[in-house]
Amino acid sequence: MSHNAARTPRTNDLAHRIEAGFRxxxxxxxxxxxxxxxxxxxxxxxxxxxxxxxxxxxGLAKTLGKNPREVAQQVVDHAxxxxxxxxxxxxxxxxxxVNIRLRPDAIAAALTAMDHPSLGVSDAHxxxxxxxDLCGVNVAKQMHVGHLRATIIGDTIARLYERLxxxxxxxxxxxxxxxxxxxxxAAVRRAKTDINxxxxxxxxxxxxxxxxxxxxxxxGLTAARATGVGPHRIAELxxxxxxxxxxxxxxxxxxxxxxxGDPAVVADWQKLIDVTMREVYETAHVLGVDLKPxxxxxxxxxxxxxxxxxxEFVQANLAVRDDGALVVRFAxxxxxxxxxxxxxxxxxxxxxxxxxxxxxxxxxAELVVYCVDARQRDHFRDVFDAVRLIGWTTRADNSQASxxxxxxxxxxxxxxxxxxxxxxxxxxxxxxxxxxxARGRHEVRSRAAVPDAPTSGMSSAExxxxxxxxxxxxxxxxxLSSDVGRDYVFDLDRMVSFEGDTGPYAQYAHARICGIxxxxxxxxxxxxxxxxxxxERALALNLLRYPGAIEDAAAQxxxxxxxxxxxxxxxxxxxxxxxxxxxxxxxxxxxxxxxRLCDLTRRVLADALSIMAITAPARM
RNA sequence: GCAUGCGUAGCUCAGCUGGAUAGAGCAUCGGUCUUCGAAACCGAGGGUCGUUGGUUCGAAUCCAACCGCGUGCGCCA
Numbered sequence: 001m002s003h004n005a006a007r008t009p010r011t012n013d014l015a016h017r018i019e020a021g022f023r024x025x026x027x028x029x030x031x032x033x034x035x036x037x038x039x040x041x042x043x044x045x046x047x048x049x050x051x052x053x054x055x056x057x058x059g060l061a062k063t064l065g066k067n068p069r070e071v072a073q074q075v076v077d078h079a080x081x082x083x084x085x086x087x088x089x090x091x092x093x094x095x096x097x098v099n100i101r102l103r104p105d106a107i108a109a110a111l112t113a114m115d116h117p118s119l120g121v122s123d124a125h126x127x128x129x130x131x132x133d134l135c136g137v138n139v140a141k142q143m144h145v146g147h148l149r150a151t152i153i154g155d156t157i158a159r160l161y162e163r164l165x166x167x168x169x170x171x172x173x174x175x176x177x178x179x180x181x182x183x184x185x186a187a188v189r190r191a192k193t194d195i196n197x198x199x200x201x202x203x204x205x206x207x208x209x210x211x212x213x214x215x216x217x218x219x220g221l222t223a224a225r226a227t228g229v230g231p232h233r234i235a236e237l238x239x240x241x242x243x244x245x246x247x248x249x250x251x252x253x254x255x256x257x258x259x260x261g262d263p264a265v266v267a268d269w270q271k272l273i274d275v276t277m278r279e280v281y282e283t284a285h286v287l288g289v290d291l292k293p294x295x296x297x298x299x300x301x302x303x304x305x306x307x308x309x310x311x312e313f314v315q316a317n318l319a320v321r322d323d324g325a326l327v328v329r330f331a332x333x334x335x336x337x338x339x340x341x342x343x344x345x346x347x348x349x350x351x352x353x354x355x356x357x358x359x360x361x362x363x364x365a366e367l368v369v370y371c372v373d374a375r376q377r378d379h380f381r382d383v384f385d386a387v388r389l390i391g392w393t394t395r396a397d398n399s400q401a402s403x404x405x406x407x408x409x410x411x412x413x414x415x416x417x418x419x420x421x422x423x424x425x426x427x428x429x430x431x432x433x434x435x436x437x438a439r440g441r442h443e444v445r446s447r448a449a450v451p452d453a454p455t456s457g458m459s460s461a462e463x464x465x466x467x468x469x470x471x472x473x474x475x476x477x478x479x480l481s482s483d484v485g486r487d488y489v490f491d492l493d494r495m496v497s498f499e500g501d502t503g504p505y506a507q508y509a510h511a512r513i514c515g516i517x518x519x520x521x522x523x524x525x526x527x528x529x530x531x532x533x534x535x536e537r538a539l540a541l542n543l544l545r546y547p548g549a550i551e552d553a554a555a556q557x558x559x560x561x562x563x564x565x566x567x568x569x570x571x572x573x574x575x576x577x578x579x580x581x582x583x584x585x586x587x588x589x590x591x592x593x594x595x596r597l598c599d600l601t602r603r604v605l606a607d608a609l610s611i612m613a614i615t616a617p618a619r620m
Numbered sequence: 621g622c623a624u625g626c627g628u629a630g631c632u633c634a635g636c637u638g639g640a641u642a643g644a645g646c647a648u649c650g651g652u653c654u655u656c657g658a659a660a661c662c663g664a665g666g667g668u669c670g671u672u673g674g675u676u677c678g679a680a681u682c683c684a685a686c687c688g689c690g691u692g693c694g695c696c697a
Contacts, residue, residue, distance in 0.1 A: 372630050377624065470659095
């Protein structure tokens with residue numbers, strides 16, 4: 001899933017400076033032939049091996065037919081001065097590892113350089129742009145847990161790139177066109193319900209009924225005839241089929257009027273969208289997700305681009321008739337991609353082709369990310385290949401855009417089956433969020449009841465706001481902190497337990513720091529940073545990893561890497577705080593230095609959480 | 621059947637573009653609150669990294685086969 005990640009040198013990035021130093025050393029020691037040798041700089045596997053380690057010696061020695069430790073020594077002897085300035089003397093260990101320990105003053109200098117509003121994150125990618133397909137709701141349907149994932153994973157990926165300075169196009173690929181919508185629309189119009197008062201629940205019901213009606217009978221009738229049941233049953237089914245056919249004819253008629261722009265139908269259709277989207281935006285707001293009307297690029301947006309798209313495939317001889325339908329075939333697989341039905345109408349693949357083309361050629365995106373359910377893997381593989389075949393990934397400057405599907409797994413219930421309510425219904429996202437908020441509020445209130453708690457005495461409204469932040473953080477962090485490709489079991493108890501690797505744990509570390517800074521009445525401002533204790537060093541090194549963590553998470557399209565960074569930082573902070581007094585029993589210089597460390601940690605935590613759109617309350 | 625993804629501690633999962641003794645959290649057991657926020661910290665036990673081969677100086681990581689589970693597979697989206 002990895003792809004281009006233009007990295008820009010950062011002044012505070014010690015790892016890159018070490019790597020550059022070792023590259024120089026390799027060439028100085030072994031000659032130009034070593035210019036392509038990767039110094040292989042890694043974070044040390046174990047603190048006793050230093051802060052970083054260089055692993056180039058074993059492989060290099062093998063090709064040279066020399067002793068790895070001698071090779072390592074030879075390279076280390078040629079280390080340039082700028083490298084020696086930031087490192088303690090190198091040690092050769094084991095089979096030929098080079099252990100690298102940074103000098104405390106170099107760490108302090110790097111931290112000082114990082115203490116800037118950017119927090120060391122380069123936003124020098126302004127010429128790059130990415131389109132992110134997220135959310136993907138269907139008109140007239142309630143959002144469910146699947147949409148939670150498509151929405152927050154997409155939003156986080158979008159924010160990662162925004163943080164790096166990319167131009168980001170959020171694309172909400174609404175299901176707002178075609179027969180399914182027409183069926184719902186037709187049903188609503190037939191029922192003569194006041195379309196101005198209709199709720200999403202009503203629409204949801206109408207949608208489901210229309211869907212079931214459309215499916216049932218055809219399949220049922222065919223099956224009945226095939227299995228030769230009695231004539232009564234056939235007649236019954238035929239009657240049903242008649243009703244369904246009438247509904248279907250009505251739907252087709254409605255679709256035709258919608259497509260031809262019949263004002264009354266179009267107006268009602270727009271109302272369905274309004275009713276649906278009102279709730280979507282509300283949910284997005286609760287989740288902190290940046291999703292607005294301007295991000296809507298639904299199926300209807302592409303309706304006039306479908307025929308031309310199909311036509312181009314035909315012209316290019318990439319689409320062929322098969323059983324009346326048009327299919328695109330691929331050299332390496334049996335499965336074709338169907339782009340036009342035998343009745344001449346388009347289907348979802350057609351829209352995806354048009355959308356991909358729009359994102360690359362109209363928006364100019366060099367990267368298009370699709371945050372869609374893992375079950376669509378094959379579908380996107382086919383669509384992407386078709387788009388490449390016809391050359392729509394070629395951008396204005398002749399470079400090639402990348403299309404990447406970020407497949408996410410299912411949200412499961414305790415029984416390891418897709419999440420359902422007690423009564424077997426699909427869980428609506430709204431219900432899920434309501435429960436999470438209620439749990440968050442309960443936890444916050446029970447702690448505020450303790451007399452000397454920092455939240456003690458806060459107003460009910462304040463506690464509610466904090467509780468909501470905690471509840472939402474709990475489910476968002478749980479979702480984003482594991483590999484998105486995997487299924488996970490939705491267990492609210494675990495998510496809100498606040499122990500271990502959870503959103504509230506990160507929020508707690510942040511609130512703790514806020515408490516310290518408030519008590520101190522200062523933040524260390526420009527005081528010199530001194531790195532002494534082991535825990536200070538560990539905290540500092542983690543802070544310095546922040547820019548790299550963002551770049552890595554973005555390049556890998558893996559929000560869980562950002563989560564891992566957050567957890568690690570909260571963890572090292574708590575350990576630091578445990579053993580390094582900040583406010584008491586230390587001299588002024590240490591106090592100021594540590595306050596500055598605290599403040600930097602607070603800002604990095606808040607910034608990292610903001611990329612997941614998780615709020616970090618000052619008290620909780 | 622074909623394709624595709626996944627099998628790591630009792631449970632939930634990191635680590636997977638090859639590097640030193642495989643890491644967390646939960647649970648279990650044991651320590652830290654008269655002093656900066658204990659939603660915290662420190663420590664202990666717990667592993668044939670599905671199996672078998674292969675590549676390599678070195679494999680949880682790469683390759684192959686097999687076993688188990690999930691998902692997908694032309695006129696739904």
